Amino acid sequence: MSNPSKNEKSKIKLDSLNPCKNPCLENDDKDESGVLLSDEIMRHVDKFGLILNFQEKNLKSAGYELRVGKKYAIEGVIKKLTKGKELTIDPFQCVIVSTIEKINMPRFLIARWNLRVEWVYKGLLWLGAPQVDPGYCGRLFCPIFNLSSSPVKLKLREPLALIDFVKTTKFNEKKSMKYERPPSRTKIEDYNTELQSALFTEVGKRMNKMERKIDNVIIANMSALSLIIAVLAIFIGVADLQLNFELFTLLNFISLGTAITALIISICFLISRKK
Secondary structure: OOOOOHHOOOOOOOOOHHHHHHOOOOOOOOOOOOOOHHHHHHHHHHHHHOOEEOHHHEEOOOEEEEEEEEEEOOOOEEEEEOOOEEEEEEEOOOEEEEEEOOOOOOOOEEEEEEEEEEHHHOOEEEOOOOOEEOOOOOEEEEEEEEEOOOEEEOOOEEEEEEEEEEEOOOOOOOOOOOOOOOOOOOOOOOOOOOOOOHHHHHHHHHHHHHHHHHHHHHHHHHHHHHHHHHHHHHHHHHHHHHHHOOOOOOOHHHHHHHHHHHHHHHHHHHHHHHH
């Protein structure tokens, strides 16, 4: 795709719903390199739709603050965040958050983004790839892990991450690899929404195993104690029977039978626990 002329640039109508329908510039008139400062970010936003749903107050000296979007995924369930509601990320929980903004990258820019320092100090850890490729278009999706011991809450349209833009070498149509538009993944449903913290799940499994082992030890000890009591009861009952058979009542026979039954049950239970 060739670049629009200077006269054509002002006539470009930007599609705010689908950034992939907007022009993807291959080269820039300005032969400069480095990180784009605020004025250059604004130029690309105004002329070519670099950032859609752009809000000027989020523009920084050398970057832009991306905001929390409506859709997010938690434990495999995709949900919508509405105004006045909060997204709560519990300790050791993972969530995928979309951005309100959509990006329309030219062929001569890469973008780098990460969580704002404010969220890092609250214990959030970003798990995504830091680079946005030249030619990418669409929303950005941010996998976040809560590393802290306290829940962290996010609100709709709250500043979440800082993105900056860096100029690359000139794009060469015949030699440079081209990022395909639209991307293969444009919706949150295209990602692994069942992403979970291994720390959380593994600790939970280990805790369950530990509880089962403790239960088994308690049950085994109680069974062994029952076995000992049953043996003693049988021994005493047999001794009484030998000493004075005439005075040995029906109640004594019942007690002796119960003790023998308890002995058999205890032995069978202990054998089954070892298998």
